[in-house]
Amino acid sequence: xxxxxxxxxxxxxxxxxxxxxxxxxxxxxxxxxxxxxxxxxxxxxxxxxxxxxxxxxxxxxxxxxxxxxxxxxxxxxxxxxxxxxxxxxxxxxxxxxxxxxxxxxxxxxxxxxxxxxxxxxxxxxxxxxxxxxxxxxxxxxxxxxxxxxxxxxxxxxxxxxxxxxxxx
Amino acid sequence: xxxxxxxxxxxxxxxxxxxxxxxxxxxxxxxxxxxxxxxxxxxxxxxxxxxxxxxxxxxxxxxxxxxxxxxxxxxxxxxxxxxxxxxxxxxxxxxxxxxxxxxxxxxxxxxxxxxxxxxxxxxxxxxxxxxxxxxxxxxxxxxxxxxxxxxxxxxxxxxxxxxxxxxxxxxxxxxxxxxxxxxxxxxxxxxxxxxxxxxxxxxxxxxxxxxxxxxxxxxxxxxxxxxxxxxxxxxxxxxxxxxxxxxxxxxxxxxxxxxxxxxxxxxxxxxxxxxxxxxxxxxxx
Amino acid sequence: xxxxxxxxxxxxxxxxxxxxxxxxxxxxxxxxxxxxxxxxxxxxxxxxxxxxxxxxxxxxxxxxxxxxxxxxxxxxxxxxxxxxxxxxxxxxxxxxxxxxxxxxxxxxxxxxxxxxxxxxxxxxxxxxxxxxxxxxxxxxxxxxxxxxxxxxxxxxxxxxxxxxxxxxxxxxxxxxxxxxxxxxxxxxxxxxxxxxxxxxxxxxxxxxxxxxxxxxxxxxxxxxxxxxxxxxxxxxxxxxxxxxxxxxxxxxxxxxxxxxxxxxxxxxxxxxxxxxxxxxxxxx
Numbered sequence: 113x114x115x116x117x118x119x120x121x122x123x124x125x126x127x128x129x130x131x132x133x134x135x136x137x138x139x140x141x142x143x144x145x146x147x148x149x150x151x152x153x154x155x156x157x158x159x160x161x162x163x164x165x166x167x168x169x170x171x172x173x174x175x176x177x178x179x180x181x182x183x184x185x186x187x188x189x190x191x192x193x194x195x196x197x198x199x200x201x202x203x204x205x206x207x208x209x210x211x212x213x214x215x216x217x218x219x220x221x222x223x224x225x226x227x228x229x230x231x232x233x234x235x236x237x238x239x240x241x242x243x244x245x246x247x248x249x250x251x252x253x254x255x256x257x258x259x260x261x262x263x264x265x266x267x268x269x270x271x272x273x274x275x276x277x278x279x280x
Numbered sequence: 281x282x283x284x285x286x287x288x289x290x291x292x293x294x295x296x297x298x299x300x301x302x303x304x305x306x307x308x309x310x311x312x313x314x315x316x317x318x319x320x321x322x323x324x325x326x327x328x329x330x331x332x333x334x335x336x337x338x339x340x341x342x343x344x345x346x347x348x349x350x351x352x353x354x355x356x357x358x359x360x361x362x363x364x365x366x367x368x369x370x371x372x373x374x375x376x377x378x379x380x381x382x383x384x385x386x387x388x389x390x391x392x393x394x395x396x397x398x399x400x401x402x403x404x405x406x407x408x409x410x411x412x413x414x415x416x417x418x419x420x421x422x423x424x425x426x427x428x429x430x431x432x433x434x435x436x437x438x439x440x441x442x443x444x445x446x447x448x449x450x451x452x453x454x455x456x457x458x459x460x461x462x463x464x465x466x467x468x469x470x471x472x473x474x475x476x477x478x479x480x481x482x483x484x485x486x487x488x489x490x491x492x493x494x495x496x497x498x499x500x501x502x503x504x505x506x507x508x509x510x511x512x513x514x515x516x517x518x519x520x521x522x523x524x525x526x527x528x529x530x531x532x533x534x535x536x537x538x539x540x541x542x543x544x545x546x547x548x549x550x551x552x553x554x555x556x557x558x559x560x561x562x563x564x565x
Numbered sequence: 566x567x568x569x570x571x572x573x574x575x576x577x578x579x580x581x582x583x584x585x586x587x588x589x590x591x592x593x594x595x596x597x598x599x600x601x602x603x604x605x606x607x608x609x610x611x612x613x614x615x616x617x618x619x620x621x622x623x624x625x626x627x628x629x630x631x632x633x634x635x636x637x638x639x640x641x642x643x644x645x646x647x648x649x650x651x652x653x654x655x656x657x658x659x660x661x662x663x664x665x666x667x668x669x670x671x672x673x674x675x676x677x678x679x680x681x682x683x684x685x686x687x688x689x690x691x692x693x694x695x696x697x698x699x700x701x702x703x704x705x706x707x708x709x710x711x712x713x714x715x716x717x718x719x720x721x722x723x724x725x726x727x728x729x730x731x732x733x734x735x736x737x738x739x740x741x742x743x744x745x746x747x748x749x750x751x752x753x754x755x756x757x758x759x760x761x762x763x764x765x766x767x768x769x770x771x772x773x774x775x776x777x778x779x780x781x782x783x784x785x786x787x788x789x790x791x792x793x794x795x796x797x798x799x800x801x802x803x804x805x806x807x808x809x810x811x812x813x814x815x816x817x818x819x820x821x822x823x824x825x826x827x828x829x830x831x832x833x834x835x836x837x838x839x840x841x842x843x844x845x846x847x848x849x
Contacts, residue, residue, distance in 0.1 A: 170505065231523050233315040233341030234538050248314050248377065251343035252474060252505050259502030265495060364715050386719075394717045404712035407703065418716045464712075471716075 147184040147219045154180075154226040155201060158192060161257045162199040171253045172197040178250050179204065179211035183242075184219045194250075213245035225254075228262025314378070317342040317475055317507040318363055323372035325358060325531075332358050333369065334531030340475075340524075345501055345508040347518040347539075350528030351553065356511040357401075359528070360479050363509075364396050365389045376475070394422065397473035401483050403464030405452040411438070412448040415467045422471060437466040440500060457484045461493065469500065478510040482517055494520045515554055519543065527553060607800045614719070614726035621727050628731030632693065637739050640688050644743035647684040648750025651675035655751075656759050665761045669770030672751040677775055677783045678839060679831070681747050685740055686790040686827035690820060693791075694798035697728065698819045701802025702812030710803070725799050729792070736791045737784050744783070773846055782838040789834060793826045 158180075161167045174194050181189030191207050193200040202209065215232075217225065221240055224230035232251055235241040318340040325333040332355040340346045350356050361367040362374055365381045374381040376392060384392060405414045415434045419425055425433070438444040441462040452460060461481060468476055478497065482490040494517050501508050512518065518525055519539070526536035527550050535542065535550050543554055552560030580588070618625065655671030675681075701724065704710055710720045751771070756764045801819040805812045 166503075231341070231344055231538060233344055234524065236315045237339075237341065243315070246314060248317065248342045251315060251341075252507065254343050255501055255505045256503070264498040264502050361711070366711055366714055390714075390717045390719060393715055396715060398712065398715040400708045400712055400715075402707070404708035406709055406712070407707065421716070421718055467716075 147182060150219050150222045150226060151182045151185055154222050155190060157226050157257060157261055158190075158199070159201050161260055162201060164260065167256045167260055168199040169197045170256060171199045174249045174253060176212045176246070176249055177209045179214040181214070181216040182219065182222060183216050189216075192250075194253075211245070213247050213250050214243060215247060215250065216242045225258070226261065228258035228260070230258065315342050316340060316375075317377065318509070319373075319375040320359070320362070321373045321375070323359075323362065323369045323374070325355075325362070325367070325369045332531055333362075333372075336372070336528070336532055338526050338533045338536055340507060340509055342507050343505065344523040345497070345510065345521050346524040346526065347510045347512060347522030348526045348528055349515070349518050349553065350513060352513060354528050355531055356513075356528055357479055360398075360477055360509075360511055363477065364393055364398065394471060395474045397468030397471065397476040399461065399464045399468050399476070399478045399481055401480050402457065403452070403460035405455075405460055405463055405467070407452055410449055410451050411443065411455070411463045414452070414463060415448075415470055418467065418471050433470060434466075437470050438463075440469070440503075441466045441496060458489045458493070461485070462496070465496070465500070469504065472504070473506065475507045475509065478508070478512075480512050481510065482512055482514045487516070490514065490517060491520065497521055515556060518554075529553070603804070604797065604800050607803065608796045610721055611725045611729055611796060611799065614722040615730060618722060618726040618730050621723055624723065624727045625730050625734070628728050629735045632731055632735040633739065635696075636689070636692055637742060639692060640685065640739055640743040641746040643684055643688050644681065644747040645750040647680050648672075648676060648747035649754050651680055651747070652751040652754035653759075656755055656761060660761070666766055667770055668755050668762055669767045669772075670774050672748070672755065672767075673771045673774035676744065676747045676751065677779050678835060681740075681744055682783060682786045682790060683827065683831055685743060685787045686794065686831070687824075689736075689791055690794045690798075690823040690827060693732075694794045694819060694823050695816050697795060697798040698802040698805070698816040699812060701725075701799055702805035702815055705803060705805045706808055706812060720803075725803065728799065729795060732791055732795050733788075736788060740784065740787045744780075776844055779838075779844065782834075786831065786834045786838070789830050790827050793830060794823045797822050797826065 161171070171194050175196075176194050178192040178194060179189050180192055181187070187204075189204050191202040191204055191209050191211060193202055193209055217235070218240060221230055221232075221235050225232070232241065232254055236243055236247070316339040320336055320338045323333045323336040324331070336359065338348070348356060348359065358367065362369060363376070363381070365384065368382045376395065379392065381389070381392070405411070406417065409417065412434060415437060416430050419430045419433060423430075435444055435448070438448055443459065443462050443466065447455070447459060447463075452463070455463065465481075481493055481497070485493060497508065497510065498521050510517065510521065522539045524536070525539050525542040527534045527542070529549060535545060535547050537545075542550065545551060545554075548560060551557070651672055652668070655668040655675065656665050659665045659668055659671065704724070710724070713720045713723060748771075752764070752767065755762055755767050798819050801815040802812075805815040807814075
């Protein structure tokens with residue numbers, strides 16, 4: 113799926129692509145190398161999640177195959193095979209698995225997801241990501257992957273949250 | 281735009297009170313709204329002449345921590361009861377994972393409730409059982425697990441909430457308010473629910489324990505995933521853990537959206553409430 | 566900027582004097598009828614939930630244990646007390662007619678037909694009934710029923726029907742034990758304390774005026790009273806609101822209604838079982 117900046121809808125400020133879907137476009141088009149780098153980082157994150165049993169096991173229980181694609185790269189994406197209590201990252205090309213869920217993201221969202229700061233449901237609601245299939249099941253377990261790269265502050269430790277400074 | 285897209289866009293616009301989202305959303309898929317865990321559509325509910333919900337529209341996004349904020353007495357707990365089918369609206373609909381709750385038969389409703397874990401105010405522990413039995417209760421009722429397996433799960437959950445140090449043999453009457461809430465939290469998690477609801481979890485807690493409870497909620501969400509809905513009037517908690525915030529006032533959602541956007545909102549009601557400012561359109565009524 | 570008002574808010578008008586008078590006269594009657602309807606509906610639901618209650622047999626056994634350990638002793642004790650009173654009245658009243666040898670008639674009918682069931686009703690209403698209102702009322706105000714429903718458990722079945730089944734199992738046995746204590750008390754007073762009638766003399770008359778079916782009728786009577794007491798108590802507990810004060814007033818309302826029902830059921834069933842045929846082996 114490619115995006116087009118032709119005929120942008122002025123009411124929405126979001127361009128319409130060839131398939132009638134709207135997606136956010138970075139104000140300055142990032143070089144292709146940056147798209148690739150962000151994508152590779154995200155793949156690494158999912159591979160790392162697949163190697164951690166405490167994360168892979170609940171993800172593997174959703175019994176779905178997720179096709180993850182970058183909207184800024186040509187390519188068929190990767191399959192996240194979430195089955196049998198395991199998470200496997202498989203190249204789409206030549207894979208025998210058929211995806212049951214599809215999630216397509218732009219590079220800014222890919223970067224945020226790779227550092228564990230993407231609110232994926234809101235990205236979909238705002239048109240910054242598109243999906244197909246029962247994406248809810250995948251969204252439910254994505255916090256585990258995001259927390260792996262961006263863990264919450266440990267209980268009882270001091271934070272540098274500005275709220276703490278305000279209270280002090 | 282298809283009719284389903286228009287419906288979803290109208291939901292968002294109605295929920296915001298003003299044109300918060302930059303135009304309508306496009307979801308070119310067959311099941312638009314599949315990313316909402318719960319949708320409340322035009323809810324009305326009255327108790328006698330007291331109208332508690334007055335055209336309430338809200339979507340709870342999947343996989344995130346949503347905070348529903350509102351002043352006291354605005355119907356937050358009533359909304360929570362509606363989400364799990366403990367009450368039904370006079371008008372409107374509630375969809376949980378796309379299924380209409382008011383239209384469910386009793387057997388399906390009981391089954392649907394197993395998707396939920398709920399932490400009520402003060403924990404709502406069963407007074408006739410100790411903490412261990414309280415947490416084990418859902419497992420004994422709904423699973424075929426052996427007592428050994430149940431013990432593993434229960435102790436893991438109690439350890440998660442910091443109660444696996446002898447507190448499991450105490451009865452609820454012997455626990456402090458914070459411990460009751462943590463025990464209730466452990467019980468809410470034990471069936472690995474997809475949606476966890478918190479009804480004013482900070483009530484009766486001092487600010488430090490509130491902050492610790494918020495950290496616990498974040499930690500457990502990070503380890504288990506799912507959709508968390510926290511109903512509160514504590515702004516600090518909302519800022520700390522909320523990813524999606526909806527402001528409830530006089531039976532309606534005044535505005536909802538991403539946390540950072542909400543705290544920068546130009547909506548005067550939202551600004552006054554989130555700042556805790558006595559001056560503004562919100563009065564003492 | 567002023568706060569927006571809700572669209573469609575009703576305009577509140579003060580009611581007229583005739584309307585207030587009408588409401589004052591019909592309101593209480595309507596309230597009573599409404600409560601009676603809700604009570605009947607609750608009782609019907611509780612009975613229907615008995616169908617699947619044996620899934621919670623552990624809870625039923627626990628409730629039977631609570632009933633037996635909590636009520637058996639006090640029922641036995643109070644039946645003993647009322648048995649002493651029946652025997653005292655029997656002997657002294659009949660002495661005036663020179664018929665104290667027939668004290669066994671009085672004690673037979675007093676225990677089995679009337680005072681045994683009434684004392685049973687009073688104690689069950691006070692101990693079990695009030696206890697159920699308090700227990701279920703506390704569960705209600707502490708959101709335990711909501712928690713149960715949120716866990717996918719039907720509280721009508723898990724809490725109400727299990728207690729009802731426990732009463733069905735435990736009550737006949739507890740009453741029989743109480744009745745035995747009642748008759749022991751009869752003998753203690755008539756034979757041992759007053760001593761005007763011999764043991765054999767009293768027993769001969771006493772058992773002549775009790776048929777086996779009278780014991781069955783007595784059991785039916787106490788079961789009807791017991792079920793009514795328990796259902797009323799659980800209704801008031803299940804629907805309690807208004808915090809601890811609300812639970813307290815629900816307890817009081819439940820006790821009043823139970824006392825009325827004990828006597829209504831008692832008199833109706835006396836007429837049904839013994840009204841047409843007193844089954845008195847006198848005069849052929």
